[in-house]
Amino acid sequence: MARSHVRSIPHRLRLLRSGAPRDLWPVAAGAVALVVATPILVVVSSILTPSLEVWSHLWETQLAELAWNTIALITGVGLGVVVVGTGLAWLVTMYRFPGRGIFEWLLILPLAMPAYVIGFVFLALFDYAGPVQSWLRQVFGPGVWFPDFASYGGVVLVMTLVLYPYVYLLARAAFLEQSETTLEAARALGASRFRAFWKVMIPLARPSIVAGVTLALMEALSDFGTVAIYGFDTFTVAIYRIWFGLFDRGAATELASVLLFFTLTLYLLERALRGRARFYQTDGKVRPPTPKRLTGWKAWTASGAASLVVGVALGLPVAQLLYWTVTALGGPDYDDRYPAFMFNTLTLGTISAILAVGAAVVVAYGLRLSRNRIVTTFGRIANMGYALPGSVIAVGVLAPLAFVDHGLDAFLQATWGISSGLVLTGSMVGLLFAYLVRFLAVSCQTVEASLIKVTPSMDMAARSLGASKGEVLWRVHLPLIRGGLCTAAILVFVDVIKEMPATLLLRPFGYETLAVRIWQLTSESLWEAAALPALTIVAAGILPVLFLARSSARPRVGEWDDGTGGEGKHSRMP
């Protein structure tokens, strides 16, 4: 073999010299990111351009109450999830007690419960007409006192029960990543086990705990179903009411911008609290703290506490839903349109998952290829959707869509004399767009997490072997991140199925999904009928939680991991 075989390139070069091709990937990524960012920017810009009349009206009527309720909600839920989440994480990492192995992942499962599901189940159980109070009245007479469950306390309890796993997961990971030696050093310096935990482990885990609380509170802010049926007025409820009651889109937008303001404050607060502390990183060689064996009553108290949480947050509602479902099947409460709702839900979930993953691949790959500041900025804004409540996004989606609708209609009228009407606003397009805006971050972060594991030199190797950028994506990246793409699709799919407020606001007239159905039935206190759709959603919600449970186990070292474990929920911060 010799030099004469050297690959001849000139003929291919000549093709390229004429009009060097522009780099399309970053442009495509920028375009996708811009489209997704538009609704977010619309709402943000309405903060900057307040309408005075709307504001003075809102101020006179309900703004103070809404703000106060929201602050109270954040405070209550925040305290609740910190105590329950950190406490349980501490229990399962630092102690051995009967059932610890099972509780370790059972305690994550309540995350699968949408707050509105456990919310209506509890309301049904503990409300005045519910079985618990009826029984109490039978035993102790009609005058027996019971707290009003449809109240602030009820909302905080329900949300704490489904949202504590965020804190639990992150705190547990942070505890596990700490090293036994740190703890031993503290003990050697004279600290008791408890003091060492309090003085060393908690401060080290603080950034993780703060991140967990922030995630939980963002979910609390976006919740609509629970607060609505509990009659606890927050911004999401007010937006819904103004939207459908008064058809006042302007006021809805202004309210959405206040809600957005709360969300952003939380986000910035998290940044500030995390400060310069970094998430504790392990090189895989640290020995995690050895749990201490509990015996006797202490052991049973520990098991009891964990069982109580799992039982109340998961066992009780699931059992009640099963009971209602079974008794309702075949009875008058069974709605034979259920398969149709199911079909609608699956359709929306599947299309959104495909859209979100496709968009995520374009955005993530474009960002990988280009350090262009505009593309990066849009990419970052487009990834903020997840932090925004569905109602805010619904409001934000409407304005750009209506604009396009009117433009299209005017164009068609002018050219062919036909009217397209509101093809986008009133159709599934609007809803799918809203889902894309809200959940792009989920798919994007999962895809990015997998892409990071493909080293840049692999791209370069492929390029130097003659593959174009598109071919690199197709022949190298996609096969390598297949697992991550599946994870991303499942996460988006399940999130879409659970999503309530945006679906309610944007669904085409008469188009009903499981979540919509639950809302309609529970707002009329038809608990039994809502059980089957609710149970379906809970079952679907288990999927991503299982992914999470898997990825929150200790990372295995030395294996090629494509990120299928999915950073999932804890990487959702934009």
Next chain:
Amino acid sequence: MRLLCLEGLTKRFSLQDLPALDNLSLQAGPGEIIALLGPSGSGKTTVLRLIAGFEKPDTGVVEIGGEIMANHKVFVPPEVRGVGMVFQEYALFPHLTVEDNIAFGLQQPDPLTRTQRVTGMLETVGLGPFARRYPHELSGGQQQRVALARALAPRPSVLLLDEPFSNLDTDLMAQMHQEVYTILRELGTTALFVTHDQEEAFMIADRVGILNQGRLEQFGGPEEIYHRPATRFVARFVGKADFLPGRVTAEGIETEVGYLPNTPKFPTGTRVEVMIRPDHIELIPDPMGSGMVLSRQFRGQDYLVAVQLPSGATIHSHQPSTLTFYPGHRAKVIARPTHVVAFLATKPWL
């Protein structure tokens, strides 16, 4: 004939920093093996990235096989440059078998030719039995051979190697140096590799370029670089070197360790700094000697002895491991350089 020609390449990554590459020019003939040697951050890898097409030069020209690949107007994307590249961490595609990795860059539509080419490459690198394995089932040395075979399979006009040996342990490294050298020579491939290990550069390369802060300080044969360093940086970076102040007189360069011939032809009276390598310092045990032994480092085959001269300057000497100097001993210090290398003094006399 020049196969690879770089002309005045400059690359700046940010306006505040010094350029990553500053006006670099070098040429390589067909079949030549070139090493770029420099400390980390000296711009070595940037040179490779510019040649491969992963960066655009701010100014300057990259020419391969007489075709302009990059200048102020033209920019040919990496996939059509016909440049092979071997990465420090090999960057094998983990989802492809060894043979699929090697076949990745082959554009021949005819499957028979492709298979033949892959088989040929597997033989060349001695990995025939491993064709169906996946990269993670191979040892480090085997992975490196796959990386080499993959880069060479499309018969690139130039092969670039980015610190290709730094992930191997010492024994394997020596073996791979030899193997890679043999394969490159056998195929007559023009190769440019980047390293921070001077032994490696001297062993494999026909010519070595020394990079420092983005500037090519010297480009020449290994012996020339070692014995006649063009700058202080090269002298210090390649092998150990001490600098002693000297003054040019009619008899030669006057230093603390004697007169040295004024072969660089400095005018009389010039103040210079003379480079002295430890090989060129002779120590003779002498209680009245001017040097005092400060320390000694046992290095297996010899000692590196540090000696303080009356002026306070320290000079090093290689001494056979049979000879024993201890800290505190005095010795007579004599310089016997093969070539005198001196630079104009920058520092005032101590």
